[in-house]
Amino acid sequence: MDPERTGVRMDRMLRVNMTDRSATFEPLPAAYRNRAGRWLTSSIVHDEVPASCHPLGPNNKVIFSPGFVTGTAAPTSSRISVGGKSPLTGGIKEANAGTGWGRRLARLGIRALVVEGQSTDNRFWLLKVDTKGATFEPADPWVGKKLSEAVAAIAAKSGGKERVDVCAIGVAGEHRMGAAGVCFTDREGRASRYAGRGGLGAVLGSKGLKAIVVDDSGAADVPIADKATFDSGRKKLAAALGEHAITKPKGALNSYGTAVLVNILNEAGGLPTRNFREGRFEGAAKIAGEAIFAGNKERLGHDLYNHPCSPGCIIACSNTWHHKDRSEHTSCIEYESDWAFGADCGISDLDQIAELNLLCNEYGLDTIEIGGTLGVAAEGGLWKFGDGKRAIELVHEIDKATPLGRILGNGALITGRAFGVTRVPHVKGQSMPAYEPRAVKGIGMTYAVSTMGADHTSGYTIAPEILGVSGKLDPLDPKKTDLARTFQYATAFIDSTGHCLFIAFAILDIASGFEGVVEECSGVLGTKWTMDDVGRIGKAVLDLELDFNRRAGFTAADDRLPEFMSREPLPPHNGVWDVPDAEIDKVFAS
């Protein structure tokens, strides 16, 4: 039986045209019947968006798609994929976030929300989606406002945060900046969960769409074709997540958050410091997840474990940081954000890091891109590494949309060009995340070939290279071609399920957990997928994305790390980037 032709879900697509502000429900095309999440966003971008279009013009589209199991009782599955052509990279983009928003969209039977066209009246609009349909209203009251204020007001007037979740862009998106992310509400209604990377917030801004509020009250449960298989699968996954030391309650993620990685990368000499000049940061222990836990305990007077970002998550890794007066400062200081504003900027003050994190959440910015941009800006003489007060002032420039703010808000590559900086850590125009390629070769290969630009979530080879999860590899060993490929295939599958990528820590070590994920998907869709389908689907997703990027003009020359990494030895290992180009080109050659 062809596993593509057994689907039973009767899901719809909602097509929203911003040129004439029409909203049309269509049956999901047969070819997409068993696609969801990243597989579906990348399929629609591949099939409908001209690869040569201007990312901020009327021919680009933004596609939202919940995963196969989003909206069901599957644990840790409230991810929403957002796709389009990236203004930052000029290639295909999928970024995803954990939020109840995608869950509500799934419960409305909407497998894909496609935003196309472009507003011609120079105004911003709010789209409301519920069981009755989709309607527009002017978004004027929230333009230029901080996202926490805008999102709270939109939720309040739409029935309250129990009833709705909100997706919105901030000032950065309104000004079409390349570092603009797409913000979603968390379980408590905070404007804090981001499909951050690649500038998709700018694409929504270019269309004149400020926010989308989704109300699923009165919606039916997501239909499940084969409940026995689904239940078997979700129980296997829940057991694996509850058992594994990283994902279990009061385990590493629940206690210390993702920033628990700061010390481990620092010890391994792979924590990029001061714009990728060094691999160790003397202030690492002061900003690490352990320090966040200890600081909160000191200020609050009790242990504070982390919370779920979205409904149904049993890992619960999302943290909060508190002011000295015990009030909440920001959520969430992820490892990447902590590193970006901390080690990469030479800042070891958690209150300053928290403020930079908060400002990015308020202005609608990707923390990784902005941290990387600040690192480049320091090289360019705009400020001195470690001067947190000045870094905060620079981020305010982005909110004010001054000429300097617009340069910074367009990311590390643009900033490097504007200020004559050659040490710009990026691939395909997207700034590098918190793992140094010269010290961790497999992640460097992944950055190089990823269809997304430099992106650790494309294939988290850190698991076997550093963390001793799913294997124990030497991070300095350059032979990682197969690793980079297989991890990207597996990840593309997980990104299509609606599960958070963090389930990988458990399911890569506990085989029954991975089988459970496949059973969940088959249970929802009525397919007979096996573990063999994981690689097949992952490859199908990557093939679509690679084809789009080829048509957009990318060649092997774009699959390269910046030249300075081949020239400058990185302390403490003092190695350079030495993976041969021919090996990089083999990753997706077959």
Add this chain to the structure above:
Amino acid sequence: MIVEVRRYASLGASGTGQLPGDPQDVELEDGATIARLLEELALPPEAVHLVIVDGRIRHDREEALRHGARVALFPPVGGG
């Protein structure tokens, strides 16, 4: 010989009076192994998931340490 030990995450919270990551000098006989260090620290071997010595991840617990080595000990951790 003396090695400089850093105990991170939950390994640092076990009654040492130190914050996770504070360096701690530990005196061992010359040629002592990683396993011997864990014994000296009264850490159950299975509680320590990852050992990093001078920036290199070490999976062989019978490997000898050198005087002055920087040793980092971690429970299972993940993130991203």
